[in-house]
Amino acid sequence: MQPEQPSARTVGRGAKVRAAVHAAALAELVDKGYAALSVExxxxxxxxxxxxxxxxxxxxESLLTDALGEHxxxxxxxxxxxxxxxxxRALARSIVQTLTGPTGQAVLAAMFTGAAHLPEIAEARRHVFDDRLTRAEPVVTRAVRRGELPEGTDPAELLKTLAAPIYLRLLIAADPVDETTADRAAHITLAAARAGALRAPAS
Known part of the structure; x- marks a missing residue:
């Protein structure tokens, strides 16, 4: 027997259509992978x-780039x-939770393997990570104001240091990733920042 195809349903226009198509693209990515993804x-x-x-x-490709960027x-x-x-710790745990779920795994596979060769995907990846770093900067700037981190701590370097061991385990080592991984990444990052190792370079 052939597997049942999802039945068509009517959706609205504009933003609702965009949201529905984005959700469908990610669902197809999870179910079938990038190679089998089709507009139809x-x-x-x-x-x-x-x-x-x-x-x-x-x-x-442009659809997937848009859907991945939004997600x-x-x-x-x-x-x-x-x-x-x-x-x-909360930020690191959120990263782990997102990347280890079915959608996160499919997104990683598309962005770093299946569609990684596409210039559009590479650009989307850079844009998304730059945006994420920018939005998370207040975590660092607030900590500096409270005196918890040294003046001159570079938010981007700190956040990259936080995420790096998580991505290393997922993409390179294929090791299990869980809250313990997140907590360890947060602990190491905080120690490095408090030691002054993550200050912005002198101009």
Whole structure:
């Protein structure tokens, strides 16, 4: 027997259509992977005609780039717990939780393997990570104002240091990643920052 195809349904226009198509693209990515992703199946799952999709996105690559950018820009909230230690731990745990879920795993596979060779995906990856660093900067600037971190601590370097061991385990070592991984990354990052190792370079 052939597997049942998702039935088409009617959705509204504008923002609702964009949200439905984005959700469908990510669902298709999770279910079938990048290689089998098609505009036709995304449209069917979203409940729109494929011409509706093509009016907004010229091909599956531009659609996927847009969907990934939207997903990754919104998926990790920036904490404000009142202390840098708990902020960093919460941020690291959010990264782990997002990247180890089904959608996160599919997104990683698309961005770093299946579609990694596409210039559009590479640019989207840079844009998303730059945006994430910018949005998380208040965690560091607040900590500096409270006297928890040295003056001159570079927010981008600190946040990259926080995320690096998580991505290393997921993408290179293929090691298990959990809250312990997140907590260790936060602990090491905080120690390095307090030691002055993550200050911005002198201009």
């Amino acid at each position: 199946n995304v449209a069917l799952r979203a409940g729109v005609h494929k011409t509706t999709v093509y009016r907004r996105w010229k091909d599956r 990754l820009a919104m998926d990790i909230p920036v904490p404000d717990t009142g202390a840098v230690e708990t902020d960093l």
